[in-house]
Amino acid sequence: MIELKNISKKYSGAANYAVAPTDLIIKPGKIIGFIGHNGAGKSTTLKMMTGVLTPTTGDVEINGYSIINEDRKAKSDLGYVPDNPDVFLKLTGLEYLNFMGTAYGVEREVLNNRIDELANKYLMSDKLNDLIDSYSHGMRQKIVVMGALVHEPKILILDEPLTGLDPQASRLLKDSMIDHVAKGHTVLFSTHVLEVAEKLCDEILIINRGKIIYQGTLSDLKAQYQESESLEDIFFAITNEND
Amino acid sequence: MSKLKRGLLSLLIVVIILGVFASILVPVLLHADELQELIPWNIGILAMMICFYLTFILAIISAIGFTFSSGYLDKNLDNYSVLPINKREFVIAKLALVYYNVISLVILISVPFIIIYLVFAKISLIGILAIIIYTFTMPLVVIYFVTIILGTLMYFVNKVKNKALAKNVLFSLFFIVAFGLYLAFVITMSSLGEDNSLAQVTFIVEIIQKVGVFFFYSDWASNLLIYEDIKNLLLMMVVFIGGSISILYFEKVYFKGSLGFNEGGIRSKSTLRKNSKLPHYSMTKWFFIKEAKDIFKTGTYFFNSVMGNILIVVIYLGMMGYYYFFQSDTASVSQEITTMINNYLDIEIIIIITIVIGTFFTLFNNGAATIFSREAKSLDFINSLPLKQSRAFFGKVVFHGLVEFLTLFIFMIIPMLVLKISVVYIIASILVMFLIILATILLPVCLDLRFPNLDWESETAVVKRSKSIWMTMIAHLILISLVLGGCAALYFVLDIDYKIISYLVVGYYVIMSIVMIIIYRKLIDAAFKKVRN
Ligand SMILES: Nc1ncnc2c1ncn2[C@@H]1O[C@H](COP(=O)(O)OP(=O)(O)OP(=O)(O)O)[C@@H](O)[C@H]1O
Ligand SMILES: [Mg+2]
Numbered sequence: 001m002i003e004l005k006n007i008s009k010k011y012s013g014a015a016n017y018a019v020a021p022t023d024l025i026i027k028p029g030k031i032i033g034f035i036g037h038n039g040a041g042k043s044t045t046l047k048m049m050t051g052v053l054t055p056t057t058g059d060v061e062i063n064g065y066s067i068i069n070e071d072r073k074a075k076s077d078l079g080y081v082p083d084n085p086d087v088f089l090k091l092t093g094l095e096y097l098n099f100m101g102t103a104y105g106v107e108r109e110v111l112n113n114r115i116d117e118l119a120n121k122y123l124m125s126d127k128l129n130d131l132i133d134s135y136s137h138g139m140r141q142k143i144v145v146m147g148a149l150v151h152e153p154k155i156l157i158l159d160e161p162l163t164g165l166d167p168q169a170s171r172l173l174k175d176s177m178i179d180h181v182a183k184g185h186t187v188l189f190s191t192h193v194l195e196v197a198e199k200l201c202d203e204i205l206i207i208n209r210g211k212i213i214y215q216g217t218l219s220d221l222k223a224q225y226q227e228s229e230s231l232e233d234i235f236f237a238i239t240n241e242n243d
Numbered sequence: 244m245s246k247l248k249r250g251l252l253s254l255l256i257v258v259i260i261l262g263v264f265a266s267i268l269v270p271v272l273l274h275a276d277e278l279q280e281l282i283p284w285n286i287g288i289l290a291m292m293i294c295f296y297l298t299f300i301l302a303i304i305s306a307i308g309f310t311f312s313s314g315y316l317d318k319n320l321d322n323y324s325v326l327p328i329n330k331r332e333f334v335i336a337k338l339a340l341v342y343y344n345v346i347s348l349v350i351l352i353s354v355p356f357i358i359i360y361l362v363f364a365k366i367s368l369i370g371i372l373a374i375i376i377y378t379f380t381m382p383l384v385v386i387y388f389v390t391i392i393l394g395t396l397m398y399f400v401n402k403v404k405n406k407a408l409a410k411n412v413l414f415s416l417f418f419i420v421a422f423g424l425y426l427a428f429v430i431t432m433s434s435l436g437e438d439n440s441l442a443q444v445t446f447i448v449e450i451i452q453k454v455g456v457f458f459f460y461s462d463w464a465s466n467l468l469i470y471e472d473i474k475n476l477l478l479m480m481v482v483f484i485g486g487s488i489s490i491l492y493f494e495k496v497y498f499k500g501s502l503g504f505n506e507g508g509i510r511s512k513s514t515l516r517k518n519s520k521l522p523h524y525s526m527t528k529w530f531f532i533k534e535a536k537d538i539f540k541t542g543t544y545f546f547n548s549v550m551g552n553i554l555i556v557v558i559y560l561g562m563m564g565y566y567y568f569f570q571s572d573t574a575s576v577s578q579e580i581t582t583m584i585n586n587y588l589d590i591e592i593i594i595i596i597t598i599v600i601g602t603f604f605t606l607f608n609n610g611a612a613t614i615f616s617r618e619a620k621s622l623d624f625i626n627s628l629p630l631k632q633s634r635a636f637f638g639k640v641v642f643h644g645l646v647e648f649l650t651l652f653i654f655m656i657i658p659m660l661v662l663k664i665s666v667v668y669i670i671a672s673i674l675v676m677f678l679i680i681l682a683t684i685l686l687p688v689c690l691d692l693r694f695p696n697l698d699w700e701s702e703t704a705v706v707k708r709s710k711s712i713w714m715t716m717i718a719h720l721i722l723i724s725l726v727l728g729g730c731a732a733l734y735f736v737l738d739i740d741y742k743i744i745s746y747l748v749v750g751y752y753v754i755m756s757i758v759m760i761i762i763y764r765k766l767i768d769a770a771f772k773k774v775r776n
Contacts, residue, residue: 052776075629
């Protein structure tokens with residue numbers, strides 16, 4: 001469970017909140033889509049949840065552990081895929097996955113099996129001994145996702161994971177998000193592709209200008225906006241309303 | 244930074260530079276007479292010769308580095324190549340930058356020597372003119388050579404399949420070849436003795452001489468700039484024109500076709516190897532591996548952090564080898580020296596020697612000065628991992644400590660083995676090395692943690708223009724003058740026994756290590772906290 005308690009972020013020097021004070025509870029076992037315009041504050045919110053950014057006010061609890069005061073316990077339950085996959089370029093894919101496994105304290109045997117499994121699934125087996133530097137954007141995206149899955153996190157947080165993936169990889173990722181949730185875990189991801197959010201998510205979270213303006217299922221949302229049909233129409237309607 | 248702060252900082256730098264100048268100038272000027280008695284040549288001329296050698300080496304090293312980093316290793320080149328810009332202007336701008344960087348270094352180093360020269364040698368107008376021309380044109384010559392050789396070699400490198408590897412190999416080889424040539428020159432010159440004219444010098448030397456780098460050598464030692472000067476000035480002109488031509492040549496070879504010589508990227512592909520299981524490492528070790536790979540696989544980082552160490556070892560071993568194998572009389576001399584040394588040696592002398600050399604070698608550990616800044620792009624990600632950052636990052640520090648240790652080890656231990664010095668002394672020396680490295684390796688790290696540069700685009704920017712880089716340089720100079728000056732003062736001024744001094748310095752380094760560790764642990768937490776804000 002993720003619990004945001006009065007959390008907000010104002011970047012130093014900025015006049016306005018990038019994320020205004022927010023309370024939010026995300027229950028386990030669901031895929032949640034996080035949508036909003038460019039600059040709405042999605043990445044900022046996700047970064048506060050993962051301990052990448054310290055909130056200006058408030059706290060985040062991950063399964064009961066504060067991300068500020070008990071950060072290592074809280075972070076152990078998380079897997080995070082950042083919006084920019086260009087990290088650790090001079091390691092090979094295999095080294096990177098081992099690095100991640102060690103960081104999250106995965107047992108050696110388990111780790112080796114997982115790496116094999118993930119590599120087969122994401123069709124990366126013959127690339128694992130190459131430097132990440134030599135990977136294409138999509139391959140880098142894949143290796144970062146694999147790194148986040150290596151410890152079977154209870155909560156998987158992905159920042160625009162589908163950008164740059166080919167149809168096949170994107171299908172793979174969507175499938176593994178579904179699999180992950182089927183195991184009782186939580187997946188939270190931000191996206192600009194509304195069709196994906198519509199098809200994949202149990203719940204959606206809409207943010208506009210730093211404020212969460214909707215949390216709930218898509219069907220509830222559709223019930224509110226009977227005249228609109230697609231999520232896209234509703235999205236524009238709801239964000240315009242709040243401007 | 245406020246204007247006042249900036250002003251004060253520049254003032255501080257000026258004061259420190261003056262201090263370094265003074266540390267060379269004052270002893271020479273004060274003990275001029277005694278020195279003059281010891282040395283058969285005019286001190287002023289000698290100073291100028293040393294200056295020429297020093298600046299020449301420096302110019303070679305920095306020209307190669309700057310040319311590489313602002314040329315081949317510039318990640319932005321691909322971006323520039325899509326712009327409708329005049330390539331020649333672009334190339335000239337790049338080379339001007341290289342020139343500017345090299346000349347700043349050369350001028351900085353030259354100043355105290357020029358002062359000594361002006362004080363001791365008969366000052367002639369033409370002499371001063373020659374110095375000025377030399378100072379400003381010598382870097383041009385060096386850049387000229389570097390670009391031609393580098394450009395030609397790169398032309399072939401770009402045809403090779405594994406470009407990244409080829410570039411790195413070339414990068415390392417280039418230095419060794421350059422220094423091999425230089426060494427060959429020095430050895431030839433010294434073997435000729437004083438009376439020989441340059442006409443007898445070997446072919447290679449003659450070429451170098453013709454282009455005007457070294458013609459000062461013999462002239463200045465024998466007769467002070469009379470008709471030779473005019474010849475030299477003419478040669479300088481030739482050099483100047485040569486430099487200009489080199490720019491055109493550079494453009495042709497270096498930027499063949501398009502600026503996008505990085506086509507396909509620096510990306511290296513490894514061969515299709517079956518995935519093998521990796522051994523289980525601790526997080527600290529993983530960061531050690533990451534640092535090692537970052538440095539060895541990124542040309543700019545490699546050059547800026549470990550190249551100096553590799554160079555000094557190669558040159559050193561080369562010289563040792565030369566004297567050991569080719570100077571026939573060395574063998575018998577070394578026998579005498581061995582017995583003599585072993586009679587006089589005690590553990591305190593070993594400690595002092597290790598401290599002096601080890602303290603000097605801190606100048607090479609500037610790789611640690613960007614240990615945090617270089618991670619700028621992955622700090623966010625590292626923050627999302629459940630790690631104890633201070634411990635994990637220590638893995639990166641250990642890498643630089645190890646590089647430092649290996650350099651120092653080779654430098655110290657090989658002569659000790661050659662001189663058959665007792666094992667006890669060797670062990671004592673190694674222990675002192677560990678101590679010095681522990682104390683000093685954290686100094687640049689802490690400076691970087693306190694003044695990080697996280698807002699960079701190119702790798703060159705982070706290793707060249709980070710605040711922590713020059714701060715480290717200054718800190719090291721202060722450290723060296725503190726430790727060495729302190730030892731000298733205690734011994735010469737206060738007449739304290741060298742044995743006591745050796746333990747005092749060890750004590751100093753012990754305290755410094757403890758203080759540095761405490762500061763490191765404080766700063767790293769603060770630095771990561773700052774990133775999260
Ligand atoms: N490091 C930063 N410093 C200052 N302001 C920032 C910083 N990062 C983001 N912002 C500001 O915070 C706001 C929210 O940015 P954020 O990156 O969270 O948006 P986003 O919803 O992820 O957008 P996108 O869809 O483009 O990724 C924006 O107004 C942005 O300008
Ligand atoms: Mg974003």
